[in-house]
Amino acid sequence: MVYEVANGVLIYYLPEELDHYAADMLKRKTAHVFDEEEIRYLIFDFSKTQFMDSSGIGLITGRFRMVHDKGGCVYAVHVNETIDRILLMSGIYRILKKMDSLDAIKKEMVKGGYYE
Amino acid sequence: MNSANEMNVEFDSVAKNESFARVIVASFITSTNPTLEEVSDIKTAVSEAVTNAIIHGYEKGAGKIWIRTVVEDRSVYIEVRDKGIGIADVKQAMEPLFTTKPEEERSGMGFSFMEAFMDRLEVESAAGEGTVVKMWKEIGAPAPHYE
Numbered sequence: 001m002v003y004e005v006a007n008g009v010l011i012y013y014l015p016e017e018l019d020h021y022a023a024d025m026l027k028r029k030t031a032h033v034f035d036e037e038e039i040r041y042l043i044f045d046f047s048k049t050q051f052m053d054s055s056g057i058g059l060i061t062g063r064f065r066m067v068h069d070k071g072g073c074v075y076a077v078h079v080n081e082t083i084d085r086i087l088l089m090s091g092i093y094r095i096l097k098k099m100d101s102l103d104a105i106k107k108e109m110v111k112g113g114y115y116e
Numbered sequence: 117m118n119s120a121n122e123m124n125v126e127f128d129s130v131a132k133n134e135s136f137a138r139v140i141v142a143s144f145i146t147s148t149n150p151t152l153e154e155v156s157d158i159k160t161a162v163s164e165a166v167t168n169a170i171i172h173g174y175e176k177g178a179g180k181i182w183i184r185t186v187v188e189d190r191s192v193y194i195e196v197r198d199k200g201i202g203i204a205d206v207k208q209a210m211e212p213l214f215t216t217k218p219e220e221e222r223s224g225m226g227f228s229f230m231e232a233f234m235d236r237l238e239v240e241s242a243a244g245e246g247t248v249v250k251m252w253k254e255i256g257a258p259a260p261h262y263e
Contacts, residue, residue, distance in 0.1 A: 020167045021131035027221070051138075051156070053163040054225040062221035082156050089232055090225060 011043040020055035040072035047078040057090045075105045120188040129179040138162040148190045148255040157233035164226040165196035165249040173200025190255040197248045203241040
């Protein structure tokens, strides 16, 4: 599974290598989701991801813009050390909240007014 | 003392080759005995340079990309070359967050990443002349630390 949508939440199950090739494919595959449903929350699940370059940063900031106007939030989960270095260096943690688990994200979302 | 060991490779300018490019460079430099972190740094830098050649150099059209890698003891030198449109203003292109393609959601961080993950970076280019990205890294040097 590449992504999942439910109740205005879009979860990206990111690939092992998040480069320009993979980022473009993900953008294309999920473009329709934003037309069909009001997405307020984005979750980037890095469980499988071992490699990422600045194209991954472009993917996240691009999707951030699509939910930001609606008062949405963007989360990262299951981030390993290698990926954490890249995310830190890019400065993206100003807009991306890193959480330990999907459960922790759900709790944050509920606090922010989300209900299933 | 080891003598220098050199690798040259030529491949088509297509996005699926980004992965191939960083993997061959990563395998070629194993003789320098890098840490996982150093391998990851080099893979990221190569990926950035090759992606730039594909997206900006050839503007996603047909073309060839060349990578030359030289290792000597624990020094790594990598050159990524294209014969694409070139960069008119290299200084501006290297500014953090500068991008000519914001509509494609390019982060503008490519050169910043290359600079951060390698010890030294040089870019030679002119409009219509293609681009050469030269990168150096000393394996076993103290790792940079990011706050």
